[in-house]
Amino acid sequence: MDIIRNFPLFTIILSLFSGVLCLVLDAKAARRYTLGYEGVILCLCGAVFWYAVRTGRAVTYVCGEFPAPWGNELRFGVLEAMMACGFIAVLICCVVAGGRYILQDIDESKINLYYALINLLTAALMAIVWTNDVFTGYVFLEILTLTSCGILIVREIGRTTLAAVRYMILNLMGSGLFLLGLVLLYDVTGNLLMVPMQEEIAQLMAQPHTAMVVTMATGILTMGLAIKSGLFPFHYWMPDAYGWATPTSGAIMSSLVSKCYIFLLFKIYYRAIGIEVFARMPIRYLLLALGMCGIIFGSVSALRAENINHMAAFSSAAQIGYIYMGLGLGGESGYAAAMFHILAHAVTKSLIFLTTPRLAEASGNSLRFRALQGSALRDRGAGMFFTVGALSMIGIPVFAGFSSKLLVAMAAADTGKGALMLSVILVLAVSAVLNAQYFIRTLIRIFGDSEDTADKTAYFREDFILPMAALTGMNLALGLFSWLFTDLIRMGLGMFG
Secondary structure: OHHHHHHHHHHHHHHHHHHHHHOOOOHHHHHHHHHHHHHHHHHHHHHHHHHHHHHOOOEEEEEOOOOOOOOEEEEEOHHHHHHHHHHHHHHHHHHHHOHHHHHHHOOHHHHHHHHHHHHHHHHHHHHHHHEOEHHHHHHHHHHHHHHHHHHHHOOOOHHHHHHHHHHHHHHHHHHHHHHHHHHHHHHHHOOOEHHHHHHHHHHHOOOHHHHHHHHHHHHHHHHHHHHHHOOOOOOOOHHHHHHOOOHHHHHHHHHHHHHHHHHHHHHHHHHHHHHHHHHHOOHHHHHHHHHHHHHHHHHHHHHHOOEHHHHHHHHHHHHHHHHHHHHHHOHHHHHHHHHHHHHHHHHHHHHHHHHHHHHHHOOOOOOEHHHOOOHHHHOHHHHHHHHHHHHHHHOOOOOHHHHHHHHHHHHHHHOOOHHHHHHHHHHHHHHHHHHHHHHHHHHHHHOOOOOOOOOOHHHOOHHHHHHHHHHHHHHHHHHHOHHHHHHHHHHHHHHHO
16 A cells, blocks of 8 residues: 555646656647546545545655755655645536636637646645645745636636736735745745654744744745735735636636645644644734734625626635634634635535626626526526535525634634634624625525526536535535544644654
């Protein structure tokens, strides 16, 4: 079974090779190959997850046998393997369910390029999940940024070009700040591998003049990834980026790309900075405050949106706030809540972004609310799956969103600070009311009577129904068996040290 220890490296190398291969394939061959190889990647990640759970220990893979401080390492435990499985499963569902719009929105001569970008994006996702050194994290962070911009701009309409330029500018700003923070940490620690860096930082924090440098560097790299992931007040690029991309791209960027940035940040906190050191930094209280503000302001912006995709995008900004709020609360409960919400939001937001264009198509290709009256009755498949996503976002029991919000509330209670707990519960309550207001309003509209409510059974196609049913199943599994997933996350956190 030792070969399983090499699977994380295989997922990265295979994805990079596949990206190059798709450039020489035609559109249909590139699609078939991409779906087949993504299935192989999912099987490899599943094997790694099984191995980590069965053995109960993490494994580090040294690449090239280079010694510290400049070596490259990959590492996997239960948490990394769970995230990898979740990311790839959602990615496959997005590509399959959005395949029709890839053909419709992208020039035929560039479809193979689109799948090449998807494959390179997969390599970046896998490398960031598995990496155990900060330099590899930075390199693939840039690859993830470039491929995300590529799958956005490939649609080639005026709004996507503008959105891609704005997205690239803000992400390059975030990348620059992240690199600056890493350079400062390397300068004071002399290490790029996470574990040796953590050991050096533990000594540096004992001295006030060096502790300030470590705190400043951590704050700078945190700001960089906060910009890239869309934390308030850096979330205003989301509506155009998510709303005007082809549906597959919007779903992938909202569900996976922004979450991968946060997971890398969490790994750096836990394994490079040291979670005990991070817990003493004022940065986590800033993350808590900005997360709470993001929840409220994102929900208010979603309530005021006149376009269903813009509503979903601002809702994503609010959901990002939940993750950062979990990180800010700290403790095992807070970190477990944040990691659970990454998975819950990934499967839920995909449901929404993959159904809104179908509702619009059944309404004269308009995304504006007033044109969507009765759209769920004209495309009942899209209406059904949008309803699942909406109920999860509101926080209805049995769905993933309810379990996620409950875990955040429990993490606030575990802090033992009455004022903090009340503040968090108040924010959760206000958010629930706002979510209910704009999602229920949308459901009433799309299921309302209209002049044409004929059932378009042609929309019940297997290439849409099967992946959406899979996302629904994952959502319900997270909601109904949240205890199992949180136990696995806590097991993974135990291996993170």
